[in-house]
Amino acid sequence: SNKTLTATNPANDKVLNEYATLSKDEVQQKLEQTRTAYPQYRQLSLEDRAKRLHALADLIDQRQQDIATLIAHEMGKPYQQGISETQISSSIARFYADNLPTLMETEQRDVEGAVRAKIVKDPIGAVLGVMPWNYPLYQVIRFATPALAGGNVCLMKHASNVPGCAELITQLFHEAGFEDGVFTWLPVGSEMIEDIINDPVVQGVTLTGSEEAGRKVAEQAGAALKPSVLELGGIDPLIVLDDADIERAVDLAIAGRFDNTGQSCAASKRLIVDKSIAEDFSRRLIEKVKDMRMDDPLSEGVDIGPMSRKDLRDDLHDQVQRAIKAGAKLECGGEIPDREGAWYPPTVLTNVTQGNPAFNEELFGPVASVVVAENEAHAIELANDCPYGLGSTVVAKDDERGERVSRQLEAGMSFVNRPTTPFAQLPFGGVKGSGYGREQSEYGFGAFMNIRTVYVA
Numbered sequence: 147s148n149k150t151l152t153a154t155n156p157a158n159d160k161v162l163n164e165y166a167t168l169s170k171d172e173v174q175q176k177l178e179q180t181r182t183a184y185p186q187y188r189q190l191s192l193e194d195r196a197k198r199l200h201a202l203a204d205l206i207d208q209r210q211q212d213i214a215t216l217i218a219h220e221m222g223k224p225y226q227q228g229i230s231e232t233q234i235s236s237s238i239a240r241f242y243a244d245n246l247p248t249l250m251e252t253e254q255r256d257v258e259g260a261v262r263a264k265i266v267k268d269p270i271g272a273v274l275g276v277m278p279w280n281y282p283l284y285q286v287i288r289f290a291t292p293a294l295a296g297g298n299v300c301l302m303k304h305a306s307n308v309p310g311c312a313e314l315i316t317q318l319f320h321e322a323g324f325e326d327g328v329f330t331w332l333p334v335g336s337e338m339i340e341d342i343i344n345d346p347v348v349q350g351v352t353l354t355g356s357e358e359a360g361r362k363v364a365e366q367a368g369a370a371l372k373p374s375v376l377e378l379g380g381i382d383p384l385i386v387l388d389d390a391d392i393e394r395a396v397d398l399a400i401a402g403r404f405d406n407t408g409q410s411c412a413a414s415k416r417l418i419v420d421k422s423i424a425e426d427f428s429r430r431l432i433e434k435v436k437d438m439r440m441d442d443p444l445s446e447g448v449d450i451g452p453m454s455r456k457d458l459r460d461d462l463h464d465q466v467q468r469a470i471k472a473g474a475k476l477e478c479g480g481e482i483p484d485r486e487g488a489w490y491p492p493t494v495l496t497n498v499t500q501g502n503p504a505f506n507e508e509l510f511g512p513v514a515s516v517v518v519a520e521n522e523a524h525a526i527e528l529a530n531d532c533p534y535g536l537g538s539t540v541v542a543k544d545d546e547r548g549e550r551v552s553r554q555l556e557a558g559m560s561f562v563n564r565p566t567t568p569f570a571q572l573p574f575g576g577v578k579g580s581g582y583g584r585e586q587s588e589y590g591f592g593a594f595m596n597i598r599t600v601y602v603a
């Protein structure tokens with residue numbers, strides 16, 4: 147196969163590196179290696195598995211500057227945000243290392259007729275992760291560390307635009323003791339995925355990415371009767387209730403919407419603001435967004451980097467233009483700057499209403515959409531008028547009221563007075579079009595385990 151994966155710096159369009167993809171035969175060899183490695187790896191003691199996960203966490207911490215720099219080069223993430231990504235990543239690896247004895251614990255049940263009845267947790271085989279470019283390290287850690295903790299082995303298909311990250315991450319796993327066969331990078335295009343899913347060694351598939359990719363991969367997994375976890379997009383609401391501190395609400399909205407240059411599945415994509423404070427909120431939001439610094443992701447104090455790819459930037463601009471045509475008001479940004487690279491300025495749209503593309507579609511970039519709600523009940527109704535249900539935020543002075551409102555939202559994650567944020571201890575995932583299954587916490591651990599009944603009469 148002569149196909150290559152090309153890493154391009156989205157800040158200046160310069161090609162960074164090219165990687166050859168694997169031929170069909172080479173993929174077969176990798177799958178054979180995985181087949182051989184699995185029965186050996188699953189025999190490792192919990193202590194040995196935990197030791198490797200700790201080594202991985204330590205390596206991520208030690209190499210955080212290299213990792214953040216490479217992420218900045220390959221997908222444009224501002225450096226400090228790359229450092230944060232390494233921190234959540236090492237914390238997840240540590241969480242599974244530290245909690246492994248509890249997670250693997252055999253439970254005893256008192257059952258009629260049984261001398262002993264137990265629930266035992268066993269691994270299932272290889273878990274294939276189909277990964278996106280937006281958090282190139284965190285996404286991989288999130289799928290691979292619970293799988294490896296449980297005694298499964300991992301195959302990684304990373305996004306085609308971050309092959310350097312895929313290579314570095316693989317080196318870190320190998321250095322930590324998860325050798326080839328236990329953690330394996332498959333540099334392949336998406337056309338190879340179906341054959342890989344059909345291989346008997348693969349017993350589970352997890353994908354983070356677009357609805358389209360999720361649908362295809364889940365169809366293939368379904369046809370092969372293999373379990374899948376899908377973490378697709380969202381058009382998450384951030385509701386600002388009438389009692390909210392406006393300044394604080396604006397800061398939370400900016401963090402929730404513009405972090406990672408707006409390219410997060412659980413970003414606050416619709417800012418739903420109570421009518422009584424909407425004008426004030428919008429004015430202050432626009433002021434602050436105009437002050438944001440868009441610059442080279444490796445320069446100091448930058449808020450916004452380039453988007454990850456030009457094609458995605460062009461799609462976003464098309465959505466913004468359609469939103470304006472449908473009645474949204476462009477307050478700032480909204481123009482492609484005259485420079486090389488995949489730049490798009492921080493943008494605010496107001497007067498976004500139900501049916502507008504900025505309300506109905508996922509805008510995967512630095513565009514904030516302000517939606518005005520008549521009152522609390524209307525805000526909830528607007529929030530739930532959405533094909534997705536990933537994260538959500540409610541901003542309120544009265545946090546009990548905030549929690550009450552958040553509980554009425556159709557979402558897998560509800561935050562009060564904080565943007566949706568991943569924590570190793572808390573499940574991550576959504577409902578409706580956002581996919582199914584959970585990552586992180588004990589639920590992410592259980593996703594690809596054989597939770598097995600053992601009954602002795």
Ligand code: NDP
Pocket residue numbers: 276277278279280303304305306307334335336337339354355356357358359360362363377378379380410411458508510
């Ligand atoms: P994709 O969903 O296409 O990419 C995610 C991963 O899926 C990549 O590894 C990709 O491989 C792979 N993939 C894509 N199609 C298939 C397929 N048919 N079979 C198997 N694997 C497949 O995302 P894009 O990069 O194209 O971004 C498009 C949009 O997706 C974004 O604008 C955003 O809306 C959404 N997205 C959501 C993310 C999230 O966190 N939920 C993350 C990234 C994107 P390859 O790169 O080789 O095509």
